[in-house]
Amino acid sequence: MTEKKREVTVEVIDGGPIKITGRIVLKDLKRDTEETPGEIYLCRCGRSKTKPFCDDSHNK
Amino acid sequence: MERDKKSFSGGRKYRNDDITVYWKPDACVHASYCYRELIEVFDPGRRPWVDMKGSTTERIIEVVDMCPTEALSWKWNDEPRNKNVGPEHTNHIKYRRPELSEDNEDLIPEEPVSVKIMRDGPVVIKGDFTFIYSGNRKEMKAGIISLCRCGNSHHLPFCDGMHRKTGFEDK
Numbered sequence: 001m002t003e004k005k006r007e008v009t010v011e012v013i014d015g016g017p018i019k020i021t022g023r024i025v026l027k028d029l030k031r032d033t034e035e036t037p038g039e040i041y042l043c044r045c046g047r048s049k050t051k052p053f054c055d056d057s058h059n060k
Numbered sequence: 061m062e063r064d065k066k067s068f069s070g071g072r073k074y075r076n077d078d079i080t081v082y083w084k085p086d087a088c089v090h091a092s093y094c095y096r097e098l099i100e101v102f103d104p105g106r107r108p109w110v111d112m113k114g115s116t117t118e119r120i121i122e123v124v125d126m127c128p129t130e131a132l133s134w135k136w137n138d139e140p141r142n143k144n145v146g147p148e149h150t151n152h153i154k155y156r157r158p159e160l161s162e163d164n165e166d167l168i169p170e171e172p173v174s175v176k177i178m179r180d181g182p183v184v185i186k187g188d189f190t191f192i193y194s195g196n197r198k199e200m201k202a203g204i205i206s207l208c209r210c211g212n213s214h215h216l217p218f219c220d221g222m223h224r225k226t227g228f229e230d231k
Contacts, residue, residue, distance in 0.1 A: 007189075007190065008173040008187065008188070008189035008190070009189065009190045009192065010185055010189050010190070010191050010192070010205075011191075011192040011193070012157055012193035012194070012207065012217040018183065018217070019086065019146065020175060020185075022173065022189070023172045023173065023176050024172055024173045024174070024175045025156065025172050025173070025175065026175045026176075026177070027174070027175070027176045027177065029176065029177060029178055029179045030177065030180065030230050030231075031177075031230075033087045036172070040175075042177075042183055042207075042208070042209065043209060044208065044209060044211060044217070046209065046210040046211040046212070046228055047211070047213040050207075051230045051231065052177045052209065052230065056193075058122040
């Protein structure tokens with residue numbers, strides 16, 4: 001509650017990825033990982049080579 | 061979708077013997093869980109569009125809890141029972157619309173937001189967060205949304221199950 005970047009924002013970027021900032025727990029059921037990153041960009045077009053993260057493939 | 065002429069900003073209420081369901085039309089983002097799951101109760105083509113006789117109380121609660129916004133919420137008619145409703149019931153009024161709740165001094169859990177990448181499926185985000193898309197900004201309280209990752213949903217940015225039909229795979 002005291003940390004600054006605690007509040008979580010989930011933003012769907014038009015024509016781009018999902019940007020998530022703040023205090024989250026990221027679980028990936030396929031890779032079987034659990035992380036607590038500060039900021040992530042998730043692929044929304046299905047074409048990224050680094051899924052679940054965006055690699056700008058939507059621009060290609 | 062055609063707007064119900066008799067609707068007003070505060071929305072409408074629908075009751076059966078056990079529960080009251082609140083409908084707030086302005087909050088609807090047409091994620092479509094309600095009528096896909098339970099058209100017998102939630103039929104956008106009918107007036108009134110909610111028929112509380114269409115299913116069981118348990119099933120209506122289950123489907124109202126799927127609504128990713130505060131468009132649909134619910135409470136027990138037997139007020140004391142509302143105190144014991146847990147946060148898994150995301151759309152109970154004390155989590156979704158505390159302004160409708162009799163006791164406001166709640167217990168919204170201060171937990172980190174869970175972001176779950178489903179196996180070859182959507183990303184499911186759960187908790188308290190600000191959700192921004194297409195110029196909308198919504199404060200989610202103990203909310204849950206499921207966002208498309210395959211790019212083929214007909215209800216973007218939300219998942220509508222198309223990943224199964226298209227055989228979407230993570231790698």
